[in-house]
Amino acid sequence: MPITVVGSIAYDAVRTPFGERERMLGGAAVHFALAASFFEEVSVVGPVGDDFEEQHLAMLSDRGVLVHDVERIAGGETFFWKGEYGWDLNSRETLDTRLGVFEGFQPKLSERSRESDVLFLANIQPSLQLQVREQLPHARFTALDSMNLWIDVAREDLVRAIEGVDCLILNDAELRQLTAKPNLVSAAREIISWGPPAPSVIVAKQGEYGAALVTKDSFFALPAYPLETVIDPTGAGDTFAGGFVGYIAAHTEDDWGDELLRRAMAHGTALASFNVEEFGTERIERLAGEEISARVRELSEITSFSGAPLARLQG
Numbered sequence: 432m433p434i435t436v437v438g439s440i441a442y443d444a445v446r447t448p449f450g451e452r453e454r455m456l457g458g459a460a461v462h463f464a465l466a467a468s469f470f471e472e473v474s475v476v477g478p479v480g481d482d483f484e485e486q487h488l489a490m491l492s493d494r495g496v497l498v499h500d501v502e503r504i505a506g507g508e509t510f511f512w513k514g515e516y517g518w519d520l521n522s523r524e525t526l527d528t529r530l531g532v533f534e535g536f537q538p539k540l541s542e543r544s545r546e547s548d549v550l551f552l553a554n555i556q557p558s559l560q561l562q563v564r565e566q567l568p569h570a571r572f573t574a575l576d577s578m579n580l581w582i583d584v585a586r587e588d589l590v591r592a593i594e595g596v597d598c599l600i601l602n603d604a605e606l607r608q609l610t611a612k613p614n615l616v617s618a619a620r621e622i623i624s625w626g627p628p629a630p631s632v633i634v635a636k637q638g639e640y641g642a643a644l645v646t647k648d649s650f651f652a653l654p655a656y657p658l659e660t661v662i663d664p665t666g667a668g669d670t671f672a673g674g675f676v677g678y679i680a681a682h683t684e685d686d687w688g689d690e691l692l693r694r695a696m697a698h699g700t701a702l703a704s705f706n707v708e709e710f711g712t713e714r715i716e717r718l719a720g721e722e723i724s725a726r727v728r729e730l731s732e733i734t735s736f737s738g739a740p741l742a743r744l745q746g
């Protein structure tokens with residue numbers, strides 16, 4: 432099923448302990464679309480400024496991403512984000528966020544983007560996520576990502592946007608912040624209990640520890656793929672979301688059950704692991720489908736164990 436994504440299309444300045452880039456292609460919608468393009472056709476919705484380079488649109492098109500709803504705003508500046516990571520890459524400080532062309536942007540979706548069965552509202556102002564959601568009232572699977580900034584400055588709009596989707600994908604700390612609950616599982620179930628309408632699937636991203644999946648009656652978790660070298664985690668969450676939602680889009684006919692969601696988690700995890708091996712989109716741009724499948728197989732092996740025979744316990 433074809434996918435539409437709205438979210439930041441950006442230039443990022445990033446410093447990690449292993450190097451830096453002053454201006455690289457980034458943005459939540461870009462990382463998502465590159466990952467999801469391995470599974471289904473993805474249309475990206477969002478503005479860029481005069482400064483956005485043609486070669487970056489061409490690279491997305493070469494990967495099969497539809498870019499006709501990427502609107503170039505004359506006189507505008509492309510969204511810019513600057514961040515720096517601590518030595519173990521678990522902590523990140525945002526040094527600058529410039530919304531640029533996203534300020535006052537009114538999304539006008541083409542018929543192709545409105546006809547998608549699957550919608551991903553990637554990280555951007557919640558008011559914009561709401562506007563795009565309204566233009567796809569009949570989408571069959573909808574998911575949303577956000578971040579602490581929007582929980583702080585636009586909570587009301589964000590809660591409305593979350594109530595309008597099937598699946599919420601957030602960092603574990605953001606889930607706790609959003610619900611004011613210290614426990615991850617109870618935070619996730621709290622959001623499910625907002626409904627209907629509310630998401631029935633919650634994915635908690637946990638960085639180097641992997642990701643957890645919570646529904647009303649089930650729980651599943653995967654570790655991150657064990658890498659010895661991580662260079663730049665920027666966009667890992669969006670790349671995970673692209674693999675997760677992309678897999679669901681490619682394999683869902685009517686409903687999404689636990690088994691399908693678990694395989695989707697494995698594909699998101701595998702894709703995210705490639706993303707962090709190099710800066711920005713560098714690794715994913717030259718990734719091949721068989722590399723993803725090989726890592727999904729490895730993940731399946733390293734996470735499987737047999738419960739039998741059970742230990743003979745004292746007491």
Ligand code: AMP
Pocket residue numbers: 439441442443457458459511512528554555556578580664665666667668669670
């Ligand atoms: P992640 O590492 O998955 O959290 O995503 C990082 C990407 O999110 C970067 O490429 C940034 O351009 C983008 N980003 C950072 N801050 C924001 C924001 N406030 N709104 C939308 N996108 C953002």
